[in-house]
Amino acid sequence: MIKNVLILLIIMCTVVLTGCFGNLEKENLSNKVIELEQKVLELQRQVTNNENVVVAESDIEETEVEQHVAIKLVDPKTFTVIKTIVPKELGYETDFSAYVNEIEQIAKDLARGSETVAGYDKKMMLDKIGDNGEIIKGSPMVILKESELVERILAASDSGATVELPLYTTESNYNAADIESLDDVVVASYTTYFSPADAGRNKNIELSANAINNVIVGSGDVFSFNTIVGPRNEANGYQPAPEIINAKLVMGIGGGICQTSSTLFNAVDQVLIASVERHHHSLDVGYVPKGRDATVSYGILDYRFQNISGVPFIIKSSYGNGILTVEVRTSPDYVEMLKKTV
Known part of the structure; x- marks a missing residue:
């Protein structure tokens, strides 16, 4: 405490010397500095002699600069500060429950994004086998663990700190050495039929079928139809065709791709996968049995499944x-492991 007082008085000398230079005459300024120096020397003497030091409030200039505790959230990949949180401004000292709600919302927005800013969470874009047998790399799954971020922020709310975002990255889980043999054995298959007369619808089926062809699904990987196929718009070659929306048949760009997603579902449902997300049409469709469809709508409805077999397939x-x-x-070595047991 004494040490802090001494330091404060020394700082005051500097403040007076610099801040008052234009307001005091040179003689008055010198006297003020000498007076403060004498007080510092007296306090130093008292500390040396272990005497009680009493400092009157009037001895300290009342110019307080209020400093709030701050928490800086840092991207661990770029080491940049992406957000600064001041707990006091969010009610940490007055309404802790409301403060926790604010922190949870911040974590949610960072992970999932908002209308204007993309979040850190990213679905896995699976690798593919190219026309010449090469591996076309996708991208890993990225998850910002919201609960962990909230815990880190709360732990730092008293004193402030630099907090790294808890980002977890998952790569596709397969051995590149298996690629050559993954095409060897057909473990499951499903076929649907359509009329060749509807050119627009047929084109949409063709484009989406090509998009999922030769996709590698490693052990534990999550396949997302919307992520693999991408946006269904004119820029990507998709055409107007009938589609079911709210129990009505209407024209829409990309109509017909649900036949691809439904055919895919009926094929992979024969092996050891776990359904992550699947939706039904609001009307029955004719190309698969009732209840065996998987409707999709980019950015809204997805068909996702996870490979839980422990082995890769394409x-x-x-x-x-x-x-x-x-x-x-899949490879001959993996057939029995991939089959679904009855």
């Missing part, structure tokens, strides 16, 4: 002459 799709077929293929 998805093969073929389109033509009114026929769409989706197959699940």
Whole structure:
């Protein structure tokens, strides 16, 4: 405490010397500095002699600069500060419950994004096998663990700190050495049919079927139809065709791709996968049995599944002459592990 007082008085000398230079005459300024120096020397003497030191409030200039505790959230990949939180401004000292709600909302927005800013969470874009057998790399799944971020922020709310975002990255789980043999054995297959007369709808089926062809699904990987196929718009070649919306058949860009997602579902449902997300049409469709469909809508409804077999497989799709077929293929060594037991 004594040490702090001494330091404060020394700082005051500097403040007076610099801040008052234009307001005091040179003689008065010198006297003021000498007076403060004498007080510092007296306090030093008292500390040396272990005497009680009493400092009157009038001895300290009342110019307080209020400093709030701050928490800086840092991106661990770029080491940049992406957000600064001042707990006092969010009610930490007055309404802790409301403060926790604010922190939870901040964590949610950072993870999932908002209308204007993308979040850190990213679905896995699975790798594919190219036309020449090369591996076309996708991108890993990224998760910002919201509960962990909230805990870190709360722990730092008293004193402030630099807090790294708890980001977890998951790569596709397969061995590159298996690629050559993953095409060897058909473990499951499903075929649906369509009319060759509807050119727009057929084109949409073709594009989406090509998008999922040769996709590698490693052990534990999550396949997302919307992520793999991407936006269904004119820029990507999709055309107007009938689609079911709210129990009505209407024209829309990309109509028909639900036949691809439904055919895919009926193929992979024969092996050891876990359904993560699947939705039904509001009307029955004719290309699969009732209840065996998987409707999709980019950015709204997705078809997702996870490979829980412990071994990798690839998805093969073929389109033509009114026929769409989706197959699940794998290495001979993995066939029995991939099969679903009854």
